[in-house]
Amino acid sequence: MKTILSCSIKGGVGKTTVAVGLAQAIHRRGYRVGILDLDYRAPCVPILLNVEEASIGRTEHDGIVPLPVDGLWVFSMAFIWPPSKCVQVEDSEATKDVAQLLSPGIIVWPDLDFLVCDTPPTSSGIVSVALETSAASGAIIISHPSRVSRADTLRTLDLFSEKQVPVYALLSNQGCDEEGRARYDLSDTDIEALAVKYKLPLFMSIPHTRDLAPHFDRLAAALLQTTPVTLDPPKEPEGAGWERLIQLAKNLPRPR
């Protein structure tokens, strides 16, 4: 089973939409796919799958049973938490629970080809434990073409570089509308430049549209052909200033 993470430490960039859309697209290609909603405090996967109406978590003696939804298998903390309650579980407890969700034998998944995980918008313990516990095959990092989102995308790339979790792709999401009009202060090309800088194997832009299925089909097709890469920490430019300073110091007259 390959585990794919949908990630960004920035909120509102479309991680959940990408996770669900990608899982559905991979399933359309004939694979058995599960979705694990790791957004512990604000789980939204069930909303996009139209199964949010009830507390439908179910366990058996052996473990937690994922919910079958249109050919996918799904688990979300939304199946436990009462709707509209603010989840105030402390970070240490939440992190412990997320680690359990990713541990073998807690959720009784059927025989899956892919598990797509939606992660919360944070770099705190929950995401760290997800990166460390999931044995992820790779991640998709999602960004908006905006200066604010770009800054968080750099931070996200840094996190993945540090944790040495491989990355499949960088997506520039909802950068323009269906007529090609820009929606943010940067362009898809600005985000693509990050993919080039970090030598990511795949970059894709997804427009702001209601009909996302063809775009996720395109993403799934490309992803299945892609080998994720582990990021090298980007090298800082050699300090020309320091070198000059050292040279100057060498040339200073010695005190007598």
Added chain:
Amino acid sequence: MGTTDSASQESAETEVEAGKIEELTSLLRALSTVLDAFNGLASAVEQQAAEGRRCILAVTGLKHHPRQAFFFEVKGYKIQIVDPFTNYTTYIEAPIDSVIRVLKGIWDGREDAFSAEWSRGQAQIRGTRSLHDGMQFNEGFKRVARGIKQYRALTA
């Protein structure tokens, strides 16, 4: 603060705690009576689902009451105080106010009585399978609350 002040504060705290414990035990007594009747009505599947489910909720934070923690179990349609024992499947700690809110919620037929307290970070579930165990505990409470709601609807 003088010795007398300190003693009277302690006495007031003891009284408040005793009141809460009394409220807790009467809630449990009331629920036990109703749920004993329910248990006879449980289907074979529901009885089977309860098999091997020994969930304990330890009431924490009691400063003055001689017993620092209560243990009780939810088993099928039953909620009952039990002696402390080690042979359990689930171990949850929660403050007495939180436990009272859960039991009152169940008494009112609210299926989210436990998960609401859990989401507020009040119930601390221990163990390597704590999430699974918490969900099982939640299912037990939901079943009980649903039973009470149905019973109320029938007798209204």
